[in-house]
Amino acid sequence: MTKRRSRGDGGLHWDESRQRWIASLTVGYTPAGKRIVKKASGKTKTEAKNKLKDIIRDYEDGLLVSSTGYTVADTVRNWLEFGLSGRDAATVEKCTILANKHIIPSLGAAKLIRLSADDVDRWLAEKAKELSTRTLREVRSILVRAVSRAQARDKVKRNVVLLCEIPKGREGRPSKSLTLDQAEAVLTASEGTSLHAYIVLSLLIGARTEELRALTWDHVDLEGKPDAEPPVPPSIMVWRSVRAGGDTKTEKSRRTLALPKRCVDALLSHRERQAVSRKAAGERWKDRDLVFASAVGTELDAHNVRRAFRKVLKKAGLSEKEWTPREMRHSFVSLMSDSGVPIENISRLVGHSNTRVTETVYRKQLRPMLLEGAEAMDDIFKP
Numbered sequence: 001m002t003k004r005r006s007r008g009d010g011g012l013h014w015d016e017s018r019q020r021w022i023a024s025l026t027v028g029y030t031p032a033g034k035r036i037v038k039k040a041s042g043k044t045k046t047e048a049k050n051k052l053k054d055i056i057r058d059y060e061d062g063l064l065v066s067s068t069g070y071t072v073a074d075t076v077r078n079w080l081e082f083g084l085s086g087r088d089a090a091t092v093e094k095c096t097i098l099a100n101k102h103i104i105p106s107l108g109a110a111k112l113i114r115l116s117a118d119d120v121d122r123w124l125a126e127k128a129k130e131l132s133t134r135t136l137r138e139v140r141s142i143l144v145r146a147v148s149r150a151q152a153r154d155k156v157k158r159n160v161v162l163l164c165e166i167p168k169g170r171e172g173r174p175s176k177s178l179t180l181d182q183a184e185a186v187l188t189a190s191e192g193t194s195l196h197a198y199i200v201l202s203l204l205i206g207a208r209t210e211e212l213r214a215l216t217w218d219h220v221d222l223e224g225k226p227d228a229e230p231p232v233p234p235s236i237m238v239w240r241s242v243r244a245g246g247d248t249k250t251e252k253s254r255r256t257l258a259l260p261k262r263c264v265d266a267l268l269s270h271r272e273r274q275a276v277s278r279k280a281a282g283e284r285w286k287d288r289d290l291v292f293a294s295a296v297g298t299e300l301d302a303h304n305v306r307r308a309f310r311k312v313l314k315k316a317g318l319s320e321k322e323w324t325p326r327e328m329r330h331s332f333v334s335l336m337s338d339s340g341v342p343i344e345n346i347s348r349l350v351g352h353s354n355t356r357v358t359e360t361v362y363r364k365q366l367r368p369m370l371l372e373g374a375e376a377m378d379d380i381f382k383p
Contacts, residue, residue: 010052023052073108079146102139117163133169177334189316195308197270205257206332206350209325216289233258
């Protein structure tokens with residue numbers, strides 16, 4: 001007689017209707033107490049026995065039966081639904097777009113437990129032909145976090161995405177800065193529009209667009225204290241942004257900036273225009289004390305700003321497709337550098353944590369020549 005297999009070794013039996021040997025192993029129980037059985041089949045007993053050994057090995061490695069039909073698409077969608085709790089809505093939207101456009105169409109059908117590092121390498125290499133290195137880093141990060149979540153829930157043994165390096169992608173769109181003439185043209189074209197004060201502050205104090213959209217009137221001082229000793233100029237307190245939680249990008253981004261006279265004049269006019277809008281809106285006005293608000297007092301979003309900015313660019317004779325609102329901040333750095341302002345001062349004004357950030361991010365906007373050494377040597381070794 002055939003000896004009965006030991007407990008935990010699974011079972012083998014002949015299925016007359018299918019004319020195949022069936023291997024089976026109990027790998028657990030559902031919350032309702034129903035047995036979870038993993039099965040495989042073979043034409044011969046030896047073939048079925050070898051498949052049973054594979055099942056036992058996977059089971060001992062922690063790969064549950066519920067994982068075998070779990071795809072990469074399931075993994076990513078589960079992370080998008082449950083793994084982004086508490087994140088800003090814009091972050092959720094961006095991750096969803098990247099996942100649906102670049103991950104799920106390419107890798108979504110693959111079974112998660114069968115996904116290999118080679119599969120991910122090939123996927124990244126293909127995406128490198130169309131995406132910038134920064135975007136590649138973001139889509140890989142989404143996949144890493146999605147698989148890590150699945151790993152923590154015993155859907156897969158290890159995260160193979162961590163084994164894959166990020167290839168160099170396409171060159172991203174280089175940031176630019178307006179020349180002085182172009183900046184003046186934009187300022188002139190914005191006069192009389194709802195975005196005039198916004199553009200003036202972006203170009204003349206270098207505030208981030210996310211900081212200006214969260215600016216409130218109680219953080220604006222348009223009078224200062226001219227009789228104080230020393231005199232206190234008009235200023236704004238850049239203490240908030242539209243980021244999740246209202247925090248600024250870094251601790252040093254929280255700063256108080258003196259206002260040039262042109263900024264003060266623009267804000268005074270803007271406040272009068274906003275009072276007219278408030279009166280016209282009547283009960284529909286949402287009083288949130290925002291400096292830059294919609295026609296009913298609510299917060300502007302990035303799309304509102306971009307749309308209005310493009311109209312100003314077109315009026316100024318510039319291509320609306322080649323410029324973005326954030327490049328007004330780049331222009332501020334460039335104009336300050338061209339005027340001889342030290343990089344340490346520029347770094348503090350734009351709210352960077354150190355000068356290395358300013359040099360790295362705005363390297364094309366900074367004046368490339370260091371003149372001090374040449375001037376000193378001309379004094380020492382006179383011609």
